[in-house]
Amino acid sequence: MPHTNKASAPVGVDIPEFEGRYVDLDGYTVGFETYKADVDPAGFFRGLPDDRCQCPHWGVVLTGSISFRFADRTETYAAGVAYYAPAGHTPVLTAGTEVVEFSPTEALNATMTVVGANLAAEAGASS
Template sequence: MPSANRMSTPVAVDADQIEGRYAPLGGYTVGFETYKQDVDPAPFFAGLPGDRCQCPHWGVVTGGRLTFRWPDREETYVAGDAYFAPPGHLPLVTAGTSIVEFSPTEELAATMAVVEKNLLAAGVQS
């Protein structure tokens, strides 16, 4: 059975705001993310339907605070909380937050293609 561990999964993203480690798990991607700064990535979802993340996520907050915003509500999770974020959300993350998150690989790849294009255009990623 496939598995992943935060410490043995290579760092894929090491930016000022985030360290991310990602591993495939049978049609899903597990992400181990640690946020070094407050992050509001809303502008980077521009171009997706509703300019919002279209990928569902299941996860656990292992430290800090994570908020998901939908047009009609917000939900905030803190260390120890498990969550499900259906499509149509925007995340808001505080410095010091760490999560373990599972996302369908195909939906995640489609969303991240748009996000990465926007990051590149903004000069945040090379």
């Protein structure tokens, strides 16, 4: 049976605000995410339908809190809470937060392709 843990998951993202370690387990990506700063990354979802993440996520907040902004509401989850964030959200990240999140790999990759291009464009514009 496929499995992983934070120590063995390769680092996929390591920037001053965020570290993410990811492993695909038979079509679902397990993400170990650590938020190092307060960030509202909504702008990085530009170009997706409604400029919002189109991938659903299931997760557990280990420390801190995470919020998901939808068109009609914001939902916030604190340490110890399991959550489901359906497609159509943007996250709001809080420093000191750690989550373990499960996402369908295909939908996550499609979203991250757009987010990655927006990140690269911003990095190019600021250099």
